Amino acid sequence: MALLEAKNITFHYPDQPRKAIDNISFQIEQGEFIVLCGPSGSGKSTLLRLLKREIAPHGKWTGDLFFQNQAISHFSSEQLAQSIGMVFQDPENQIVMDQVMEELVFGLENIGTPTDEMRKKVAEMIHFFGLENLLHKRTHELSGGQKQLLNLASVLLMEPQVLLLDEPTAQLDPIAAKDFIGMLHRMNEEFGITVIIAEHRLEELFALADRVLVLEQGKKKHDGSPRKIIREIGMNPSNNMYSYLPSSALLYLEQAHAIKEEEIPLTIKEGKRWVGKLKIETIQQDVETPSFPKPLVTMKGIDFQYERNQKKILDNLSMEIYEGEWFSIVGANGTGKSTLLRIMDGLQKPQRGEIVYKGKKVKGPLPIEMGYLPQNPKLFFLQETILDELTEIAKKQNLADREAKINHLLETFNLTELKNRHPYDISGGEVQKAALAGVMLSNPSILLIDEPTKGLDPETKRRLGNLLKALQKNGLTIVMVTHDIEFAAQYATRCGMMFQGNITVTASPDKFFRGNAFYTTVINRITRGSHVPDVLTVEEARKVWHVLGMS
Numbered sequence: 001m002a003l004l005e006a007k008n009i010t011f012h013y014p015d016q017p018r019k020a021i022d023n024i025s026f027q028i029e030q031g032e033f034i035v036l037c038g039p040s041g042s043g044k045s046t047l048l049r050l051l052k053r054e055i056a057p058h059g060k061w062t063g064d065l066f067f068q069n070q071a072i073s074h075f076s077s078e079q080l081a082q083s084i085g086m087v088f089q090d091p092e093n094q095i096v097m098d099q100v101m102e103e104l105v106f107g108l109e110n111i112g113t114p115t116d117e118m119r120k121k122v123a124e125m126i127h128f129f130g131l132e133n134l135l136h137k138r139t140h141e142l143s144g145g146q147k148q149l150l151n152l153a154s155v156l157l158m159e160p161q162v163l164l165l166d167e168p169t170a171q172l173d174p175i176a177a178k179d180f181i182g183m184l185h186r187m188n189e190e191f192g193i194t195v196i197i198a199e200h201r202l203e204e205l206f207a208l209a210d211r212v213l214v215l216e217q218g219k220k221k222h223d224g225s226p227r228k229i230i231r232e233i234g235m236n237p238s239n240n241m242y243s244y245l246p247s248s249a250l251l252y253l254e255q256a257h258a259i260k261e262e263e264i265p266l267t268i269k270e271g272k273r274w275v276g277k278l279k280i281e282t283i284q285q286d287v288e289t290p291s292f293p294k295p296l297v298t299m300k301g302i303d304f305q306y307e308r309n310q311k312k313i314l315d316n317l318s319m320e321i322y323e324g325e326w327f328s329i330v331g332a333n334g335t336g337k338s339t340l341l342r343i344m345d346g347l348q349k350p351q352r353g354e355i356v357y358k359g360k361k362v363k364g365p366l367p368i369e370m371g372y373l374p375q376n377p378k379l380f381f382l383q384e385t386i387l388d389e390l391t392e393i394a395k396k397q398n399l400a401d402r403e404a405k406i407n408h409l410l411e412t413f414n415l416t417e418l419k420n421r422h423p424y425d426i427s428g429g430e431v432q433k434a435a436l437a438g439v440m441l442s443n444p445s446i447l448l449i450d451e452p453t454k455g456l457d458p459e460t461k462r463r464l465g466n467l468l469k470a471l472q473k474n475g476l477t478i479v480m481v482t483h484d485i486e487f488a489a490q491y492a493t494r495c496g497m498m499f500q501g502n503i504t505v506t507a508s509p510d511k512f513f514r515g516n517a518f519y520t521t522v523i524n525r526i527t528r529g530s531h532v533p534d535v536l537t538v539e540e541a542r543k544v545w546h547v548l549g550m551s
Helices: 044-051 077-083 100-110 115-129 144-156 174-191 226-234 247-255 268-275 337-344 386-396 402-412 428-441 458-473 485-491 509-514 522-527 538-544
Strands: 004-012 021-028 033-037 060-067 084-087 162-166 194-198 211-216 219-224 278-282 295-304 314-322 326-330 352-357 360-362 370-373 446-450 477-481 494-499 502-507 545-550
Touching: 004 044, 021 044, 021 060, 021 219, 033 044, 033 174, 044 060, 044 162, 044 194, 077 084, 084 144, 100 115, 100 144, 115 144, 144 174, 162 174, 174 194, 211 226, 219 226, 226 247, 247 268, 247 522, 247 538, 268 522, 295 337, 314 337, 314 352, 314 477, 314 502, 326 337, 326 458, 326 485, 337 370, 337 446, 337 477, 370 428, 386 402, 386 428, 402 428, 428 446, 428 458, 458 477, 458 485, 485 509, 494 509, 502 509, 522 538, 538 545
Parallel strands: 033 194, 033 211, 084 162, 162 194, 326 477, 326 494, 370 446, 446 477
Antiparallel strands: 004 021, 004 060, 211 219, 278 545, 295 314, 295 352, 352 360, 494 502
16 A cells, blocks of 8 residues: 555646646655656656645645545644655755754644653654754754754654655755765664655765656656666666766766666765776876966955854955856855855955955955855845846846846746746746846856855756856856865866865865865765776766776
8 A cells, every 4th residue: 555646646836837747646655765856847846845735835736645545635734744744955944943952842842742752752863863962052053964954853753654855955065965865764764754855966865765756847757766767867868867867877877888777886885896897998188277377356364253252153264266267165064165255245244354356455345246146045036026036137237238138048047937937936946046147147257156056957057067167268257165066076177175164275176076085076986996097077987988898
Protein backbone atom coordinates (compact mmCIF):
# COMPACT_ATOMS: atom_id res chain seq x y z
CA MET A 1 0.00 0.00 0.00
CA ALA A 2 1.37 3.40 -1.05
CA LEU A 3 1.85 5.96 1.71
CA LEU A 4 1.31 8.88 -0.69
CA GLU A 5 -0.37 8.70 -4.06
CA ALA A 6 -1.14 11.33 -6.70
CA LYS A 7 -3.55 10.62 -9.53
CA ASN A 8 -3.71 12.95 -12.54
CA ILE A 9 -2.86 16.09 -10.56
CA THR A 10 -3.15 19.30 -12.58
CA PHE A 11 -2.72 22.79 -11.16
CA HIS A 12 -3.22 26.21 -12.71
CA TYR A 13 -2.12 29.51 -11.14
CA PRO A 14 -4.66 32.31 -11.70
CA ASP A 15 -4.32 34.17 -15.03
CA GLN A 16 -1.44 31.99 -16.21
CA PRO A 17 -1.57 30.41 -19.68
CA ARG A 18 0.50 27.34 -18.81
CA LYS A 19 -0.30 24.66 -16.24
CA ALA A 20 2.16 24.65 -13.31
CA ILE A 21 1.43 20.92 -12.77
CA ASP A 22 0.23 18.94 -15.76
CA ASN A 23 -1.45 15.56 -15.19
CA ILE A 24 1.11 14.10 -12.79
CA SER A 25 0.64 10.67 -11.17
CA PHE A 26 2.97 8.76 -8.82
CA GLN A 27 3.05 6.46 -5.81
CA ILE A 28 5.45 6.77 -2.86
CA GLU A 29 6.01 3.91 -0.45
CA GLN A 30 6.74 4.16 3.28
CA GLY A 31 10.43 4.91 3.91
CA GLU A 32 11.41 5.88 0.36
CA PHE A 33 13.99 8.63 -0.23
CA ILE A 34 12.76 10.57 -3.27
CA VAL A 35 14.72 13.28 -5.09
CA LEU A 36 12.57 15.73 -7.06
CA CYS A 37 14.51 17.64 -9.69
CA GLY A 38 14.02 19.75 -12.78
CA PRO A 39 14.50 23.30 -14.09
CA SER A 40 13.41 26.35 -12.13
CA GLY A 41 9.67 26.77 -12.72
CA SER A 42 9.16 23.08 -13.59
CA GLY A 43 6.63 22.69 -10.76
CA LYS A 44 8.74 21.17 -7.96
CA SER A 45 7.83 23.72 -5.28
CA THR A 46 4.19 23.81 -6.40
CA LEU A 47 3.94 20.02 -6.15
CA LEU A 48 5.44 19.97 -2.65
CA ARG A 49 3.03 22.65 -1.49
CA LEU A 50 0.06 20.75 -2.89
CA LEU A 51 1.17 17.78 -0.79
CA LYS A 52 1.29 20.08 2.29
CA ARG A 53 -2.35 21.18 2.33
CA GLU A 54 -1.95 24.06 4.84
CA ILE A 55 0.33 25.96 2.45
CA ALA A 56 -1.18 24.87 -0.87
CA PRO A 57 -0.93 27.69 -3.44
CA HIS A 58 -3.98 29.63 -4.61
CA GLY A 59 -5.28 28.42 -7.95
CA LYS A 60 -7.36 25.74 -9.65
CA TRP A 61 -6.41 22.09 -9.33
CA THR A 62 -7.90 18.79 -10.38
CA GLY A 63 -7.04 15.18 -9.65
CA ASP A 64 -6.77 13.14 -6.47
CA LEU A 65 -4.26 13.03 -3.61
CA PHE A 66 -4.23 10.09 -1.21
CA PHE A 67 -2.45 9.62 2.12
CA GLN A 68 -2.47 6.18 3.75
CA ASN A 69 -4.93 5.04 1.06
CA GLN A 70 -7.48 7.74 1.96
CA ALA A 71 -8.27 11.00 0.18
CA ILE A 72 -6.17 13.74 1.75
CA SER A 73 -9.34 15.84 2.24
CA HIS A 74 -10.55 13.29 4.84
CA PHE A 75 -7.80 14.27 7.28
CA SER A 76 -8.03 17.21 9.65
CA SER A 77 -5.51 20.06 9.46
CA GLU A 78 -4.03 18.93 12.80
CA GLN A 79 -3.54 15.37 11.54
CA LEU A 80 -1.82 16.51 8.36
CA ALA A 81 0.33 19.07 10.20
CA GLN A 82 1.74 16.24 12.29
CA SER A 83 1.91 13.58 9.57
CA ILE A 84 3.49 15.69 6.77
CA GLY A 85 6.30 18.06 7.77
CA MET A 86 8.12 20.56 5.58
CA VAL A 87 11.46 22.40 5.57
CA PHE A 88 11.82 25.41 3.28
CA GLN A 89 14.68 26.88 1.25
CA ASP A 90 15.17 29.98 3.39
CA PRO A 91 15.68 29.07 7.08
CA GLU A 92 14.74 32.62 8.09
CA ASN A 93 11.21 32.17 6.75
CA GLN A 94 10.42 29.17 8.94
CA ILE A 95 11.70 30.33 12.33
CA VAL A 96 9.04 32.15 14.35
CA MET A 97 10.47 32.42 17.89
CA ASP A 98 13.34 34.43 19.38
CA GLN A 99 14.94 31.64 21.45
CA VAL A 100 16.12 28.22 20.22
CA MET A 101 14.25 26.32 22.96
CA GLU A 102 11.04 28.28 22.24
CA GLU A 103 11.34 27.38 18.56
CA LEU A 104 11.79 23.68 19.33
CA VAL A 105 8.66 23.45 21.48
CA PHE A 106 6.49 25.78 19.37
CA GLY A 107 4.88 23.02 17.28
CA LEU A 108 4.41 20.66 20.22
CA GLU A 109 2.69 23.36 22.25
CA ASN A 110 0.33 24.10 19.37
CA ILE A 111 -0.89 20.51 19.22
CA GLY A 112 -1.31 20.33 23.01
CA THR A 113 1.50 17.91 23.88
CA PRO A 114 1.64 17.29 27.68
CA THR A 115 4.60 19.01 29.38
CA ASP A 116 6.36 15.82 30.55
CA GLU A 117 6.12 14.22 27.12
CA MET A 118 7.29 17.44 25.49
CA ARG A 119 10.38 17.62 27.74
CA LYS A 120 11.26 14.01 26.93
CA LYS A 121 10.88 14.52 23.17
CA VAL A 122 12.90 17.76 23.15
CA ALA A 123 15.71 16.30 25.30
CA GLU A 124 15.98 13.30 22.99
CA MET A 125 16.02 15.44 19.85
CA ILE A 126 18.60 17.86 21.28
CA HIS A 127 20.96 14.99 22.08
CA PHE A 128 20.45 13.40 18.67
CA PHE A 129 21.18 16.65 16.79
CA GLY A 130 23.90 17.82 19.18
CA LEU A 131 22.15 21.15 19.83
CA GLU A 132 23.10 21.46 23.51
CA ASN A 133 25.39 24.44 22.96
CA LEU A 134 22.67 26.33 21.04
CA LEU A 135 19.79 25.93 23.49
CA HIS A 136 20.10 29.29 25.20
CA LYS A 137 20.97 31.27 22.10
CA ARG A 138 18.70 33.64 20.26
CA THR A 139 17.66 32.30 16.85
CA HIS A 140 19.01 35.34 14.96
CA GLU A 141 22.51 34.56 16.32
CA LEU A 142 22.64 31.18 14.57
CA SER A 143 24.46 30.52 11.31
CA GLY A 144 22.50 29.43 8.24
CA GLY A 145 23.42 25.79 8.80
CA GLN A 146 22.42 25.92 12.46
CA LYS A 147 19.08 27.54 11.57
CA GLN A 148 18.31 24.85 9.03
CA LEU A 149 19.19 22.07 11.50
CA LEU A 150 16.92 23.80 14.04
CA ASN A 151 14.10 23.83 11.46
CA LEU A 152 14.63 20.14 10.75
CA ALA A 153 14.67 19.25 14.45
CA SER A 154 11.51 21.32 15.08
CA VAL A 155 9.65 19.54 12.29
CA LEU A 156 10.86 16.09 13.36
CA LEU A 157 9.62 16.67 16.92
CA MET A 158 6.12 16.41 15.45
CA GLU A 159 7.06 12.84 14.39
CA PRO A 160 5.91 13.16 10.77
CA GLN A 161 5.65 10.15 8.50
CA VAL A 162 6.59 12.24 5.47
CA LEU A 163 9.22 14.98 5.31
CA LEU A 164 9.06 17.44 2.39
CA LEU A 165 12.07 19.65 1.72
CA ASP A 166 12.23 22.49 -0.80
CA GLU A 167 15.90 23.18 -1.66
CA PRO A 168 16.95 23.11 2.01
CA THR A 169 20.70 23.43 1.31
CA ALA A 170 20.46 26.43 -1.04
CA GLN A 171 21.90 28.85 1.56
CA LEU A 172 24.34 26.48 3.26
CA ASP A 173 28.10 26.29 2.84
CA PRO A 174 29.46 22.98 1.45
CA ILE A 175 30.28 21.48 4.86
CA ALA A 176 26.95 22.51 6.44
CA ALA A 177 25.08 21.20 3.38
CA LYS A 178 26.86 17.84 3.62
CA ASP A 179 26.04 17.63 7.35
CA PHE A 180 22.40 18.48 6.70
CA ILE A 181 22.02 15.87 3.95
CA GLY A 182 23.79 13.33 6.17
CA MET A 183 21.24 14.01 8.90
CA LEU A 184 18.40 13.46 6.41
CA HIS A 185 19.93 10.14 5.47
CA ARG A 186 20.07 9.09 9.13
CA MET A 187 16.40 10.07 9.61
CA ASN A 188 15.45 8.00 6.60
CA GLU A 189 17.61 4.96 7.45
CA GLU A 190 17.17 4.81 11.22
CA PHE A 191 13.54 5.93 11.61
CA GLY A 192 12.03 5.08 8.23
CA ILE A 193 10.79 8.63 7.60
CA THR A 194 9.74 9.08 3.99
CA VAL A 195 11.79 11.91 2.45
CA ILE A 196 10.81 13.92 -0.65
CA ILE A 197 13.42 16.57 -1.42
CA ALA A 198 13.44 19.10 -4.27
CA GLU A 199 17.00 20.18 -5.02
CA HIS A 200 19.35 21.53 -7.67
CA ARG A 201 22.42 20.31 -5.72
CA LEU A 202 22.40 16.67 -6.74
CA GLU A 203 26.00 15.60 -6.10
CA GLU A 204 25.24 14.06 -2.70
CA LEU A 205 21.58 13.19 -3.18
CA PHE A 206 21.69 10.76 -6.12
CA ALA A 207 23.84 8.43 -4.02
CA LEU A 208 21.17 8.37 -1.27
CA ALA A 209 18.00 8.31 -3.35
CA ASP A 210 15.79 5.28 -3.89
CA ARG A 211 14.05 7.08 -6.76
CA VAL A 212 14.38 10.25 -8.78
CA LEU A 213 11.38 12.13 -10.19
CA VAL A 214 12.23 14.58 -12.99
CA LEU A 215 9.76 17.36 -13.80
CA GLU A 216 9.85 19.60 -16.84
CA GLN A 217 7.24 22.27 -17.64
CA GLY A 218 4.90 20.77 -15.06
CA LYS A 219 5.07 17.24 -16.48
CA LYS A 220 6.71 14.10 -15.10
CA LYS A 221 9.47 13.28 -17.59
CA HIS A 222 11.38 10.54 -15.76
CA ASP A 223 10.74 8.29 -12.77
CA GLY A 224 13.16 5.60 -11.65
CA SER A 225 16.35 4.67 -9.82
CA PRO A 226 19.22 7.22 -9.94
CA ARG A 227 21.38 5.15 -12.31
CA LYS A 228 18.39 4.41 -14.59
CA ILE A 229 17.60 8.14 -14.81
CA ILE A 230 21.25 9.00 -15.50
CA ARG A 231 21.41 6.43 -18.32
CA GLU A 232 18.11 7.59 -19.84
CA ILE A 233 19.15 11.24 -19.86
CA GLY A 234 22.86 10.66 -20.47
CA MET A 235 22.41 8.67 -23.68
CA ASN A 236 21.21 11.91 -25.30
CA PRO A 237 23.51 14.88 -24.49
CA SER A 238 21.04 17.24 -26.19
CA ASN A 239 18.44 16.31 -23.56
CA ASN A 240 17.39 19.44 -21.63
CA MET A 241 18.19 17.66 -18.37
CA TYR A 242 21.71 16.52 -19.31
CA SER A 243 23.49 19.31 -17.41
CA TYR A 244 21.45 18.49 -14.28
CA LEU A 245 23.19 15.18 -13.73
CA PRO A 246 25.82 14.90 -10.96
CA SER A 247 29.32 15.75 -12.19
CA SER A 248 30.67 12.29 -11.27
CA ALA A 249 28.07 10.75 -13.60
CA LEU A 250 28.75 13.34 -16.34
CA LEU A 251 32.47 12.55 -16.20
CA TYR A 252 31.68 8.85 -16.68
CA LEU A 253 29.17 9.46 -19.49
CA GLU A 254 31.63 11.61 -21.43
CA GLN A 255 34.82 9.63 -20.86
CA ALA A 256 33.71 5.97 -20.71
CA HIS A 257 33.98 4.05 -23.99
CA ALA A 258 30.86 1.99 -23.20
CA ILE A 259 28.02 3.03 -20.85
CA LYS A 260 26.99 0.35 -18.35
CA GLU A 261 24.21 1.35 -15.96
CA GLU A 262 25.62 -0.60 -13.03
CA GLU A 263 29.03 1.11 -13.44
CA ILE A 264 27.78 4.71 -13.27
CA PRO A 265 29.53 6.31 -10.25
CA LEU A 266 27.32 8.12 -7.74
CA THR A 267 29.89 8.69 -4.98
CA ILE A 268 33.49 9.90 -4.71
CA LYS A 269 34.57 6.34 -3.83
CA GLU A 270 32.87 4.86 -6.89
CA GLY A 271 34.29 7.64 -9.06
CA LYS A 272 37.84 7.00 -7.81
CA ARG A 273 37.47 3.28 -8.42
CA TRP A 274 36.40 3.87 -12.04
CA VAL A 275 39.02 6.58 -12.72
CA GLY A 276 41.70 4.22 -11.37
CA LYS A 277 41.08 1.89 -14.32
CA LEU A 278 41.48 4.55 -17.04
CA LYS A 279 44.43 4.94 -19.39
CA ILE A 280 44.62 8.64 -20.19
CA GLU A 281 46.84 10.76 -22.40
CA THR A 282 47.12 14.45 -21.49
CA ILE A 283 46.26 17.04 -24.13
CA GLN A 284 48.51 20.05 -23.58
CA GLN A 285 46.70 23.37 -23.24
CA ASP A 286 47.96 26.93 -23.46
CA VAL A 287 47.20 28.46 -20.07
CA GLU A 288 46.52 32.18 -19.96
CA THR A 289 47.24 33.87 -16.66
CA PRO A 290 44.93 36.89 -16.33
CA SER A 291 46.64 40.10 -15.27
CA PHE A 292 44.83 42.73 -13.21
CA PRO A 293 47.50 45.21 -12.17
CA LYS A 294 45.26 48.08 -11.13
CA PRO A 295 43.46 47.97 -7.74
CA LEU A 296 39.95 49.37 -8.06
CA VAL A 297 38.89 48.98 -4.42
CA THR A 298 41.30 48.71 -1.49
CA MET A 299 40.11 47.93 2.03
CA LYS A 300 42.54 48.52 4.91
CA GLY A 301 42.19 47.38 8.52
CA ILE A 302 38.38 47.06 8.46
CA ASP A 303 36.68 46.22 11.78
CA PHE A 304 32.94 45.69 12.09
CA GLN A 305 30.58 44.42 14.80
CA TYR A 306 26.82 44.74 15.05
CA GLU A 307 26.85 45.31 18.82
CA ARG A 308 29.66 46.57 21.04
CA ASN A 309 29.74 43.53 23.34
CA GLN A 310 29.71 40.98 20.51
CA LYS A 311 32.78 39.59 18.77
CA LYS A 312 33.91 41.31 15.60
CA ILE A 313 32.31 40.12 12.36
CA LEU A 314 35.21 41.63 10.38
CA ASP A 315 38.52 41.81 12.20
CA ASN A 316 41.34 43.95 10.73
CA LEU A 317 40.33 42.90 7.22
CA SER A 318 42.49 44.11 4.35
CA MET A 319 42.03 43.21 0.68
CA GLU A 320 42.25 44.54 -2.85
CA ILE A 321 39.79 44.19 -5.72
CA TYR A 322 41.38 44.59 -9.14
CA GLU A 323 39.69 46.28 -12.07
CA GLY A 324 38.15 43.78 -14.48
CA GLU A 325 38.51 40.67 -12.28
CA TRP A 326 35.91 38.17 -11.03
CA PHE A 327 36.73 37.66 -7.35
CA SER A 328 34.85 34.88 -5.54
CA ILE A 329 34.75 34.71 -1.74
CA VAL A 330 33.98 31.34 -0.11
CA GLY A 331 33.80 30.24 3.51
CA ALA A 332 31.47 28.91 6.18
CA ASN A 333 28.14 30.46 7.13
CA GLY A 334 28.61 33.26 9.66
CA THR A 335 32.20 34.21 8.74
CA GLY A 336 31.29 37.72 7.55
CA LYS A 337 31.07 37.31 3.77
CA SER A 338 27.69 39.04 3.33
CA THR A 339 28.67 41.75 5.82
CA LEU A 340 31.76 42.48 3.72
CA LEU A 341 29.61 43.07 0.61
CA ARG A 342 27.25 45.39 2.51
CA ILE A 343 30.21 47.45 3.74
CA MET A 344 31.60 47.66 0.21
CA ASP A 345 28.21 48.92 -0.99
CA GLY A 346 27.98 51.47 1.83
CA LEU A 347 24.96 49.85 3.50
CA GLN A 348 27.02 49.22 6.68
CA LYS A 349 29.68 51.52 8.10
CA PRO A 350 32.82 49.96 9.61
CA GLN A 351 33.94 51.03 13.09
CA ARG A 352 37.55 51.15 11.95
CA GLY A 353 39.59 51.14 8.74
CA GLU A 354 39.30 52.78 5.36
CA ILE A 355 38.02 52.06 1.87
CA VAL A 356 39.85 53.47 -1.15
CA TYR A 357 38.04 53.59 -4.51
CA LYS A 358 39.99 54.52 -7.64
CA GLY A 359 42.76 55.93 -5.47
CA LYS A 360 40.49 58.14 -3.34
CA LYS A 361 39.36 57.49 0.21
CA VAL A 362 35.60 56.93 0.46
CA LYS A 363 33.77 58.42 3.46
CA GLY A 364 30.15 57.83 2.49
CA PRO A 365 28.36 55.33 0.22
CA LEU A 366 30.29 54.19 -2.84
CA PRO A 367 29.37 55.59 -6.27
CA ILE A 368 26.11 54.68 -7.98
CA GLU A 369 28.08 52.71 -10.61
CA MET A 370 28.24 49.86 -8.07
CA GLY A 371 25.42 47.32 -8.29
CA TYR A 372 24.53 45.10 -5.33
CA LEU A 373 22.32 41.99 -5.22
CA PRO A 374 21.62 40.79 -1.66
CA GLN A 375 21.26 37.17 -0.57
CA ASN A 376 17.48 37.49 -0.21
CA PRO A 377 16.35 38.70 -3.66
CA LYS A 378 12.77 39.33 -2.52
CA LEU A 379 14.03 42.44 -0.72
CA PHE A 380 14.75 43.87 -4.15
CA PHE A 381 11.10 44.14 -5.26
CA LEU A 382 8.63 46.97 -4.60
CA GLN A 383 6.31 46.71 -7.61
CA GLU A 384 3.45 44.34 -8.42
CA THR A 385 5.08 42.57 -11.37
CA ILE A 386 8.59 41.85 -12.64
CA LEU A 387 7.98 44.06 -15.69
CA ASP A 388 6.76 46.94 -13.48
CA GLU A 389 9.92 46.62 -11.34
CA LEU A 390 12.26 46.70 -14.33
CA THR A 391 10.34 49.59 -15.89
CA GLU A 392 10.56 51.60 -12.66
CA ILE A 393 14.31 50.99 -12.42
CA ALA A 394 14.76 52.08 -16.04
CA LYS A 395 12.80 55.28 -15.39
CA LYS A 396 14.85 56.16 -12.29
CA GLN A 397 18.09 55.56 -14.22
CA ASN A 398 16.82 57.62 -17.18
CA LEU A 399 17.81 54.81 -19.52
CA ALA A 400 17.56 55.34 -23.25
CA ASP A 401 15.86 52.63 -25.31
CA ARG A 402 14.56 51.16 -22.04
CA GLU A 403 11.98 48.83 -23.60
CA ALA A 404 14.58 47.08 -25.78
CA LYS A 405 16.99 46.71 -22.82
CA ILE A 406 14.26 45.29 -20.59
CA ASN A 407 13.15 42.81 -23.27
CA HIS A 408 16.77 41.76 -23.85
CA LEU A 409 17.26 41.01 -20.14
CA LEU A 410 13.92 39.21 -19.87
CA GLU A 411 14.95 36.99 -22.77
CA THR A 412 18.50 36.50 -21.46
CA PHE A 413 17.24 35.29 -18.08
CA ASN A 414 14.31 33.33 -19.58
CA LEU A 415 11.75 35.53 -17.79
CA THR A 416 9.57 36.68 -20.71
CA GLU A 417 6.67 34.38 -19.81
CA LEU A 418 6.87 35.52 -16.16
CA LYS A 419 7.11 39.27 -16.70
CA ASN A 420 3.54 39.91 -15.54
CA ARG A 421 3.78 37.68 -12.45
CA HIS A 422 4.20 39.00 -8.92
CA PRO A 423 7.77 38.33 -7.71
CA TYR A 424 6.46 36.43 -4.68
CA ASP A 425 4.42 34.05 -6.87
CA ILE A 426 7.36 32.50 -8.72
CA SER A 427 10.03 30.00 -7.70
CA GLY A 428 13.15 30.94 -5.73
CA GLY A 429 15.37 30.52 -8.78
CA GLU A 430 13.10 32.72 -10.89
CA VAL A 431 13.09 35.45 -8.20
CA GLN A 432 16.91 35.32 -8.21
CA LYS A 433 17.02 35.77 -11.97
CA ALA A 434 14.51 38.64 -11.91
CA ALA A 435 16.45 40.50 -9.21
CA LEU A 436 19.74 40.07 -11.07
CA ALA A 437 18.10 41.37 -14.25
CA GLY A 438 17.08 44.46 -12.27
CA VAL A 439 20.63 45.03 -11.04
CA MET A 440 22.14 44.57 -14.51
CA LEU A 441 19.65 47.02 -16.05
CA SER A 442 21.60 49.97 -14.65
CA ASN A 443 24.80 48.66 -16.34
CA PRO A 444 27.07 48.83 -13.24
CA SER A 445 30.87 48.85 -13.55
CA ILE A 446 31.25 46.91 -10.27
CA LEU A 447 28.83 44.12 -9.42
CA LEU A 448 28.55 42.82 -5.84
CA ILE A 449 26.54 39.59 -5.77
CA ASP A 450 25.67 37.49 -2.74
CA GLU A 451 24.90 33.84 -3.58
CA PRO A 452 23.76 34.55 -7.18
CA THR A 453 23.29 30.85 -8.05
CA LYS A 454 21.07 30.10 -5.06
CA GLY A 455 17.97 28.32 -6.35
CA LEU A 456 19.16 28.33 -9.97
CA ASP A 457 19.05 25.20 -12.06
CA PRO A 458 22.26 24.10 -13.88
CA GLU A 459 21.22 25.44 -17.29
CA THR A 460 20.33 28.86 -15.88
CA LYS A 461 23.62 28.86 -13.94
CA ARG A 462 25.48 28.16 -17.16
CA ARG A 463 23.72 31.02 -18.93
CA LEU A 464 24.32 33.32 -15.97
CA GLY A 465 28.00 32.37 -15.81
CA ASN A 466 28.49 32.95 -19.54
CA LEU A 467 26.64 36.29 -19.37
CA LEU A 468 28.68 37.55 -16.41
CA LYS A 469 31.90 36.25 -18.00
CA ALA A 470 31.16 38.20 -21.18
CA LEU A 471 30.43 41.35 -19.14
CA GLN A 472 33.61 40.82 -17.11
CA LYS A 473 35.69 40.53 -20.29
CA ASN A 474 34.16 43.84 -21.39
CA GLY A 475 35.35 45.53 -18.18
CA LEU A 476 32.80 44.66 -15.46
CA THR A 477 34.43 43.96 -12.09
CA ILE A 478 32.62 41.22 -10.14
CA VAL A 479 32.85 40.45 -6.42
CA MET A 480 30.85 37.33 -5.60
CA VAL A 481 30.11 35.61 -2.31
CA THR A 482 29.13 32.01 -2.95
CA HIS A 483 28.78 28.50 -1.55
CA ASP A 484 28.70 27.14 -5.11
CA ILE A 485 32.22 25.76 -5.43
CA GLU A 486 31.66 24.31 -8.91
CA PHE A 487 30.45 27.69 -10.23
CA ALA A 488 33.37 29.60 -8.69
CA ALA A 489 35.89 27.07 -10.01
CA GLN A 490 34.54 27.38 -13.54
CA TYR A 491 34.06 31.14 -13.86
CA ALA A 492 36.08 33.15 -11.29
CA THR A 493 39.53 34.60 -12.02
CA ARG A 494 40.55 34.75 -8.34
CA CYS A 495 39.19 33.18 -5.14
CA GLY A 496 39.54 33.98 -1.46
CA MET A 497 38.70 32.14 1.77
CA MET A 498 36.92 34.02 4.56
CA PHE A 499 37.89 32.87 8.07
CA GLN A 500 37.44 34.60 11.45
CA GLY A 501 36.50 37.91 9.87
CA ASN A 502 39.36 38.13 7.40
CA ILE A 503 40.47 36.95 3.98
CA THR A 504 43.06 34.32 4.83
CA VAL A 505 44.29 33.32 1.38
CA THR A 506 43.69 34.31 -2.26
CA ALA A 507 44.74 32.50 -5.45
CA SER A 508 43.55 31.61 -8.93
CA PRO A 509 40.76 28.98 -8.92
CA ASP A 510 43.21 26.40 -10.28
CA LYS A 511 45.60 26.81 -7.34
CA PHE A 512 42.96 27.66 -4.74
CA PHE A 513 40.65 24.66 -5.15
CA ARG A 514 43.31 22.04 -5.90
CA GLY A 515 44.78 22.57 -2.45
CA ASN A 516 41.51 22.26 -0.50
CA ALA A 517 40.05 19.15 1.12
CA PHE A 518 36.44 20.30 1.56
CA TYR A 519 36.15 23.57 -0.37
CA THR A 520 36.83 21.94 -3.71
CA THR A 521 34.88 20.32 -6.54
CA VAL A 522 33.57 16.77 -6.72
CA ILE A 523 35.69 16.11 -9.83
CA ASN A 524 38.83 17.27 -8.04
CA ARG A 525 38.10 14.88 -5.16
CA ILE A 526 37.69 12.03 -7.64
CA THR A 527 40.86 12.72 -9.65
CA ARG A 528 43.18 14.01 -6.90
CA GLY A 529 45.79 11.48 -5.78
CA SER A 530 45.16 9.15 -8.73
CA HIS A 531 47.36 8.42 -11.75
CA VAL A 532 45.08 10.42 -14.10
CA PRO A 533 45.56 14.15 -14.78
CA ASP A 534 44.11 16.16 -11.88
CA VAL A 535 41.13 18.29 -13.04
CA LEU A 536 38.61 20.55 -11.31
CA THR A 537 35.58 20.29 -13.59
CA VAL A 538 33.99 18.12 -16.28
CA GLU A 539 34.72 20.96 -18.72
CA GLU A 540 38.44 20.80 -17.90
CA ALA A 541 38.45 17.02 -18.39
CA ARG A 542 36.95 17.53 -21.86
CA LYS A 543 39.89 19.77 -22.75
CA VAL A 544 42.86 17.90 -21.26
CA TRP A 545 41.88 14.20 -21.21
CA HIS A 546 42.19 11.74 -24.08
CA VAL A 547 41.01 8.35 -22.80
CA LEU A 548 42.90 5.50 -24.47
CA GLY A 549 41.03 2.68 -22.73
CA MET A 550 40.73 0.71 -19.51
CA SER A 551 43.48 -1.12 -17.64
